[in-house]
Structure formats: structure tokens, C-alpha cells
Amino acid sequence: IRRELKERCFNCNENIGFKIKNIKYIISSKDNIVLKANTPLPKNGTCVHYKKSYRWFRFPCCNKLYPCDVCHDDNNSKNHLYSVSSNCGLCDVKYTGKSSGYMANIMVCGFCSLEQSVKKECKCGMNMKKNTMYWEGGKGMRNKQSMSRKDSKKYKK
Known part of the structure; x- marks a missing residue:
């Protein structure tokens, strides 16, 4: 072929x-x-x-x-x-x-x-993909109250 x-x-x-x-x-x-x-x-x-x-x-x-x-x-x-x-x-x-x-x-x-x-x-x-509690470059969690305390973006304004 x-x-x-x-x-x-x-x-x-x-x-x-x-x-x-x-x-x-x-x-x-x-x-x-x-x-x-x-x-x-x-x-x-x-x-x-x-x-x-x-x-x-x-x-x-x-x-x-x-x-x-x-x-x-x-x-x-x-x-x-x-x-x-x-x-x-x-x-x-x-x-x-x-x-x-x-x-x-x-x-x-x-x-x-x-x-x-x-x-x-x-x-x-x-949703077929699990959301995480981290910022992930803006694609992940954006709610600061729900973010992981280990994520540095949680405490920035």
C-alpha cells in the first residue's frame, strides 16, 4: 500500500x-x-x-x-x-x-x-480535569479564601 x-x-x-x-x-x-x-x-x-x-x-x-x-x-x-x-x-x-x-x-x-x-x-x-488549590499561572484557583496557604499569590494584593 x-x-x-x-x-x-x-x-x-x-x-x-x-x-x-x-x-x-x-x-x-x-x-x-x-x-x-x-x-x-x-x-x-x-x-x-x-x-x-x-x-x-x-x-x-x-x-x-x-x-x-x-x-x-x-x-x-x-x-x-x-x-x-x-x-x-x-x-x-x-x-x-x-x-x-x-x-x-x-x-x-x-x-x-x-x-x-x-x-x-x-x-x-x-469538569473532566480536577481543579487544584494553587494559582497555577492564573489557570488554577483564583479565590483567595479557598487558596492553599502555601501559595504565595494568596497574600498578594
């Missing part, structure tokens, strides 16, 4: 072409996980790699649920590889090697087990 794909370079945004040299097809098996509506996932969807992410992802390559991309790659390291080679003429960046290359396109809420497209918030109203 000599299929050519057109993409843009991540570095200079120039059009480049990719040729997939080989593809290995593997028959995927069904998940052992049964989703029940309005019941939480185990550990509310967290894993050892991302303890503040309350969702699981369904990957299109194997159609299985995993808590994160690292868990997916660890469990399927030899089955999900394809070879890609190309280079960008303007910035001399080479795209070669083997990669899992799959991004999840469906998420499962850790609180209600609802399958939906990947978003920050679920349809049930829960």
Missing part, C-alpha cells in the same frame, strides 16, 4: 507529503469493560499517569477504552506501529520512524460513563 497523505509541517506550516510504507492490520477484540449509564468508572476514570483527569478515551485504532494515551501505548506497543517517512523542504525537519500516531476521538466520563466527543466538560456538567 503506497498511500500518500498531504499535511502541513508542524514547524514551518509548509505543505508536505507522507507516504505510508506498510500497514499491519490486527483483528481487534472486544473490551472487557461494560459501561453502565450513570455509574462511575473505576477510580472515577483516573490512572497512574494522570491522576487529575476523570475520563477514559476510546482509541480508533483498536476501538478499546484506556485511561490515557500512555496506558494505550504501554498495552499495545508492538501492535500499533506504522512506518512513516517524509521531510519538509523549507525547514529540513525529518518525520521518520515508527509511531502509534493515534489520537482518541471519543471520551467516556468518569462520573456518569457517558460516551461523547472529547471535551473539557461532560454533558452531565462535571
Whole structure:
């Protein structure tokens, strides 16, 4: 299979072409996980790699649920590889090697087990990322009464 794909370079945004040299097809098996509506996932969807992410992802390559991309790659390291080679003429960046290359396109809420497209918030109203008690560069907690006393921003005016 000599299929050519057109993409843009991540570095200079120039059009480049990719040729997939080989593809290995593997028959995927069904998940052992049964989703029940309005019941939480185990550990509310967290894993050892991302303890503040309350969702699981369904990957299109194997159609299985995993808590994160690292868990997916660890469990399927030899089955999900394809070879890609190309280079960008303007910035001399080479795209070669083997990669899992799959991004999840469906998420499962850790609180209600609802399958939906990947978003920050679920349809049930829960936020998929845990908020912390620290400033985090303005993206975290902003209420000074609820902030951790160890955060230096709590006492600044």
C-alpha cells in the first residue's frame, strides 16, 4: 500500500507529503469493560499517569477504552506501529520512524460513563480535569479564601 497523505509541517506550516510504507492490520477484540449509564468508572476514570483527569478515551485504532494515551501505548506497543517517512523542504525537519500516531476521538466520563466527543466538560456538567488549590499561572484557583496557604499569590494584593 503506497498511500500518500498531504499535511502541513508542524514547524514551518509548509505543505508536505507522507507516504505510508506498510500497514499491519490486527483483528481487534472486544473490551472487557461494560459501561453502565450513570455509574462511575473505576477510580472515577483516573490512572497512574494522570491522576487529575476523570475520563477514559476510546482509541480508533483498536476501538478499546484506556485511561490515557500512555496506558494505550504501554498495552499495545508492538501492535500499533506504522512506518512513516517524509521531510519538509523549507525547514529540513525529518518525520521518520515508527509511531502509534493515534489520537482518541471519543471520551467516556468518569462520573456518569457517558460516551461523547472529547471535551473539557461532560454533558452531565462535571469538569473532566480536577481543579487544584494553587494559582497555577492564573489557570488554577483564583479565590483567595479557598487558596492553599502555601501559595504565595494568596497574600498578594
